[in-house]
Amino acid sequence: MTAIEEIFRAEWGRLLAALIHLLGDFDVAEEALQEAFAIAVTEWSGETPRNPRAWLYGTARHKALDRLRRQARFADKQAELAYLAPAATSIDSSDEESGVPDERLRLIFTCCHPALAEDAQVALTLRTLCGLTTEEIARAFLVPVATMAQRLVRAKSKIRGAAIPYRVPPAAELRERLSSVMSVVYLVFNEGYAAASGATLVRHDLCAEAIRLARMLRMLMPDPELDALLALMLLHDSRRNARVDDAGEVVLLADQDRARWDRAEIEEGRALLQSSMRRSRPGTYALEAAIAAVHADASSAEETDWRQIVAIYERLYALHPTPVVALNQAVAVSMAEGPAPALPLIDALADSLTGYHLWHAARADILRRLGRSEEALASYRQALALAGNDAERRFLGRRIGELMG
Amino acid sequence: MEYLLLIYEGEKRWEGLSKPEIDKEMGEYGAFGQEFAGTIRGGNALQPTSTATTVRVRDGKRLTTDGPFAETKEQLGGYYLIDAPDLDAAIAVAAKIPGARSGSIEVRPIMTFS
Numbered sequence: 001m002t003a004i005e006e007i008f009r010a011e012w013g014r015l016l017a018a019l020i021h022l023l024g025d026f027d028v029a030e031e032a033l034q035e036a037f038a039i040a041v042t043e044w045s046g047e048t049p050r051n052p053r054a055w056l057y058g059t060a061r062h063k064a065l066d067r068l069r070r071q072a073r074f075a076d077k078q079a080e081l082a083y084l085a086p087a088a089t090s091i092d093s094s095d096e097e098s099g100v101p102d103e104r105l106r107l108i109f110t111c112c113h114p115a116l117a118e119d120a121q122v123a124l125t126l127r128t129l130c131g132l133t134t135e136e137i138a139r140a141f142l143v144p145v146a147t148m149a150q151r152l153v154r155a156k157s158k159i160r161g162a163a164i165p166y167r168v169p170p171a172a173e174l175r176e177r178l179s180s181v182m183s184v185v186y187l188v189f190n191e192g193y194a195a196a197s198g199a200t201l202v203r204h205d206l207c208a209e210a211i212r213l214a215r216m217l218r219m220l221m222p223d224p225e226l227d228a229l230l231a232l233m234l235l236h237d238s239r240r241n242a243r244v245d246d247a248g249e250v251v252l253l254a255d256q257d258r259a260r261w262d263r264a265e266i267e268e269g270r271a272l273l274q275s276s277m278r279r280s281r282p283g284t285y286a287l288e289a290a291i292a293a294v295h296a297d298a299s300s301a302e303e304t305d306w307r308q309i310v311a312i313y314e315r316l317y318a319l320h321p322t323p324v325v326a327l328n329q330a331v332a333v334s335m336a337e338g339p340a341p342a343l344p345l346i347d348a349l350a351d352s353l354t355g356y357h358l359w360h361a362a363r364a365d366i367l368r369r370l371g372r373s374e375e376a377l378a379s380y381r382q383a384l385a386l387a388g389n390d391a392e393r394r395f396l397g398r399r400i401g402e403l404m405g
Numbered sequence: 406m407e408y409l410l411l412i413y414e415g416e417k418r419w420e421g422l423s424k425p426e427i428d429k430e431m432g433e434y435g436a437f438g439q440e441f442a443g444t445i446r447g448g449n450a451l452q453p454t455s456t457a458t459t460v461r462v463r464d465g466k467r468l469t470t471d472g473p474f475a476e477t478k479e480q481l482g483g484y485y486l487i488d489a490p491d492l493d494a495a496i497a498v499a500a501k502i503p504g505a506r507s508g509s510i511e512v513r514p515i516m517t518f519s
Contacts, residue, residue, distance in 0.1 A: 115492055162514045163406050165491040173493075 004040055007052050012131030013216070015057055017107035018100050021166060023064050026128070026156045032064035054098040104129065105168050105220045108213070112181040113164050120155035121184050122191075127152055129216075130209045140206050141191065178221070182229050182285070185213045189233050193240075207237050227276035228286035234269035235292035238262040250395040254301040266296045287316040306336035323352040331362050339369040357386035361396065368403065377403045407446065407515035408487050408495040413479040414508030416453045433503040441487070441498055448485035479508050486515075 012033070019029035036059040040052075049055040111124040123141075126132045132140075138148035158164065169177045192206025214230040242256035251257075273289045276282070282290065291312050298304040313329035327349055334342030346363050353359035364379030377400060384396040419427070438445060454473040461468045473480065482504065489495040492512070499510040 113492075115496070162512075163491040165493050169493070 003048050004037070004044065007040075007048070007056075008037060008131060011053050011056065013107070013129040014102055014104055015053065015060065015100065016128055016131075017103040018057060019060055019064065020128075021101070021103040021106060022061065023068070024166070026159065028064050028068065029060075030128075032060040032067070035063045036060035051098050053100050057098065057100045102220070104216060106166050108181055108217065109168050109177060110159065110164060110166050112177075112184045113159075114177075114180055115162065115164060116155050116158060117151075118184070118187070120151050121180075122187055123148060123151050124155045125184055125213070126188065126209060129213060132209070136205075178223065178225070181217065182225065185210050185217070186229060186233070186285075188213070189236075193236060204240060207233070207240070211237060224276040224280040225283055225285060227272045227279075228283060228289055231269040231272035231276065232285050232289035232292060234265045234272070235289055235296055238265035238269065238296065244391065248391060250391045253295065256301075258299065261296070269293070270296070282315070284316060284320045287312055287319070291316075304335070306332055310336050323349050324356070327353060327356075327359055327362060334366055334369070339366040342366055343370070355386065357383045357388075357392070360386065364399070368399075373403050406489060406491065406495075408489055408492075409513045409515060410448075410485045410487060410495070410499050410502065411481055411511040411513065412483045412485075412502060412504040412508060413477075413511060414482045414504050415478065416480050416482060418507055430503055437501055437503060440501070444487045444489060444498060446486040446488055448483065450483040451481060453482075454480045482508070 016029055016033055019033055020026055023029045023032070033056070036056045039059055040056060107128055108125060111128055112121045116124070119141075123137050126137050126140075127134065134149050134152060135145050138145040141148065168174075188206050189210035192204060192208075192210065211230065211233050214226065214233060218226045218230060238261050239253075239256060241262070242258065242260040243251055245251050269289065270293055273286060273293055276286055277290075291309055294305055294309050294312070309332045310329065313325065313332055317325045317329060327346065330342050330345035330349070333345060343363075343366050346359070346366060349359060360379045360383035364376045364383060367373075367376035367379060380396055380400045380403065384393060384400065387393045387396060422430070438448075457471075457473040459470050459472060459474050461470075485498075485502070487495060487498055489498060492514070495512050495514075499505060499512050502510055504510065
């Protein structure tokens, strides 16, 4: 990465958040900031200014105010300038060296406002806070660029048209709103970690962005649930190099080379989880992180403490009674007590999960372990028909080949 | 900024209510109106959709049909026009409308033409 690219990655979100606050308009702020970076590319040749953040902010602000003044003169938008005047002076009161106030919390709460569609919340967060381009986001979510561009335009025009406020919600709403911010962050992570469709299993750039967002949120707004979410993502992300082999094939948890797990991420995740559990009753993120931590503790698959995992799933199901949690619990039971007691638990979920490829795959695996090959084969075939990811399809194909061989 | 709060509710529900239940809910609407007197710019309850007439003009010809524009599970039963600083404030008012508990409130910003 060049120096400017590094500064772009590190500063884009913070600069944009401050400019939106100053200018009261997403598009004007974004265009001005892009312009400032374009000027930096030519003007900084070789020498980066002492305070690049302040330089970029000052340049973007100048460009934006210039444009708004011209627009105001031509279109006679006096009100806009009157609105801008007090805000323009208020930045000087910032005690931070660069003079750029940190408004990223306002930005993320606005991007994750529940009045916006969830896919728009995700796209807007990645565009504004992470500085991903529309093309990059479209590629990550496997939609055409035009679709993603339209999604972003529609979200921004709703923010403007319906007057979604640019602010951190008041205390009474904070809990609920923070949980929707966290679910957007986790959605970004999951999209990267267990991509529902497409050629590769892990789109790591999205995982890295989600972790970066969680770190930023934690710094701006300490909260035990946030620690738990970050712990969960780190503990899962630690396995990324072991989850897919050199040929791009899926490697199951049991078969992964644990030496390839990222110890630093595991240690950080574990410490965050402990600090979160000390401060508050574990929520769903903490319990899911605790399950991941049990796996991380086992030096081999055989040494995994499955009874503890079953117990954590019980607590998770009490908080979050969904069929998918019940399915995972049944799989854990099959590991702790054998396939026979797990089969009725899995079969009980047939009605709600019959369209879910992992239900068929889990059932197939249990039937295979019970020696009921014919039924296992039928279930693997159903899983294969429903799976959207190429790597998962190849894995299921191999299993079918083994049973038929 | 002005918002129109549209109250959608299954109108059959009202038919099933007893007199005291209706009085209670009307009382709640009265209390809502008082609590937000400074915010509400106007509002009305509507007669049921059985009284609705839909009018269209096509090729200069007037078409008049009985019934609402669209048959839906919940029907537009009333509205408030409010003045609120932003969407969050409008949502907070909408959530206090008694009809929000049984039906849905659609929050629509009013278009301004400059």
